[in-house]
Amino acid sequence: MPAALTTATPGTRLLCSALIALAVLGLSACGSKEKAPGQAIAKVNGDEITVHQLNEELQRLGGQQGVTNKQVLEALVDRQLILGEALKEKTDRDPAVMQAVERAKAQIYVQAYLQKKIGNSAKPSKTDVDSFFEKNPDLFTQRKQYDLKELVIETKNFSPELSAMMDTAKSLDEVAAWLEAKNIQFSRAQISRTSTDLPAEMIKSLKGMQKGQLFTIKEGGRSLLVSLHEIKDAAVTAAVAAPQIEQFLISKKNKEASEAELARLRTTGKIEYLNAEIINKGQPADAAPASVASNVAVAPAANAVAANKLENKPDDAVINRGVAGLK
Numbered sequence: 672m673p674a675a676l677t678t679a680t681p682g683t684r685l686l687c688s689a690l691i692a693l694a695v696l697g698l699s700a701c702g703s704k705e706k707a708p709g710q711a712i713a714k715v716n717g718d719e720i721t722v723h724q725l726n727e728e729l730q731r732l733g734g735q736q737g738v739t740n741k742q743v744l745e746a747l748v749d750r751q752l753i754l755g756e757a758l759k760e761k762t763d764r765d766p767a768v769m770q771a772v773e774r775a776k777a778q779i780y781v782q783a784y785l786q787k788k789i790g791n792s793a794k795p796s797k798t799d800v801d802s803f804f805e806k807n808p809d810l811f812t813q814r815k816q817y818d819l820k821e822l823v824i825e826t827k828n829f830s831p832e833l834s835a836m837m838d839t840a841k842s843l844d845e846v847a848a849w850l851e852a853k854n855i856q857f858s859r860a861q862i863s864r865t866s867t868d869l870p871a872e873m874i875k876s877l878k879g880m881q882k883g884q885l886f887t888i889k890e891g892g893r894s895l896l897v898s899l900h901e902i903k904d905a906a907v908t909a910a911v912a913a914p915q916i917e918q919f920l921i922s923k924k925n926k927e928a929s930e931a932e933l934a935r936l937r938t939t940g941k942i943e944y945l946n947a948e949i950i951n952k953g954q955p956a957d958a959a960p961a962s963v964a965s966n967v968a969v970a971p972a973a974n975a976v977a978a979n980k981l982e983n984k985p986d987d988a989v990i991n992r993g994v995a996g997l998k
Contacts, residue, residue: 713744715751720744789928795920803916804909809866809874811907817869817877818901821860822847828855829887829894837885843898846885857896865905877902 711719728743762768804811820843833849840846850857866874880886880899888895944950 713748715748716755718751718755720747720751785929785932788932789925792921792924792928795917799920800913800916801909803920804912809871811909811912814866814905814907815877816863816865816901816903816905817899818863818903819861820898820900821862822850822857822896823860824850824855824857824894824896826889826892826894829889834887837887837896840885842883843885843896846896860895861900 710722712722712725713720724747725740725744728747729738729740732738732743757763763772809815822843833855836849837846840849847857847859869877876886877899882899882902884899886897886899888897
């Protein structure tokens with residue numbers, strides 16, 4: 672008889688519990704009494720956890736350093752305990768949960784289909800990597816770090832009077848004093864961004880600015896009053912940049928292949944739009960049909976952060992939404 676496994680402490684389990692998300696497909700079939708294949712290594716209120724499940728989770732974690740089989744097993748136990756309680760309370764019958772499960776399932780099927788069709792792109796050649804490095808000096812050899820100080824206010828308080836004051840102010844502290852005198856609430860922030868984190872339009876604007884220069888970024892309900900505090904050289908060598916460039920080029924090729932397959936399916940598929948009133952709701956009458964493809968998940972982007980940075984797309988929501996309001 673196998674020796675009983677001891678229970679890990681909550682602190683130990685927390686590491687893997689955070690790493691293992693609830694399995695959506697498993698949740699959708701959780702009412703079934705079918706047992707997962709493989710040798711059972713634990714039971715939770717009568718439900719088995721198998722070697723197959725353990726190995727699958729280990730594979731998903733990708734061999735992360737310091738994660739042991741025991742930690743992953745305890746995370747699976749925690750998940751099963753919560754899942755059991757969720758089923759007792761019929762959480763799987765909740766319409767919102769059912770809809771979320773169906774959406775996740777559809778996303779998994781789409782990802783699997785595209786992976787099957789596209790496969791794994793070949794590693795870019797050294798020539799391609801070197802060419803990308805040389806053609807993008809702002810991202811590498813001439814990369815800069817911009818240290819920014821900000822005052823954050825509600826956009827409704829960004830008046831023509833404040834705009835004029837910003838044009839003549841000598842420092843952000845002067846702007847802060849003006850806001851205090853006008854009883855306008857604000858908060859302070861300080862961030863650092865390199866040219867790989869920023870959109871090309873913003874880099875172009877920052878290049879023409881001097882240290883201490885003020886500008887504004889509007890992002891919906893908030894406006895940022897920003898001072899360019901410091902500009903530093905942050906060059907990256909070809910050797911350091913190569914792995915990131917390789918991944919970007921692979922992601923770019925995969926994206927192009929996905930778009931080509933989607934275009935083919937749109938050409939051959941029968942698409943009918945049945946309710947113009949709902950479809951066009953909120954769209955100006957004279958506006959061209961808006962593209963929402965970028966807001967509807969088709970398949971998870973591989974290494975999206977690296978790709979976004981190399982394409983000058985920010986991973987910071989403030990800058991991402993605010994470039995249009997750059998003054």
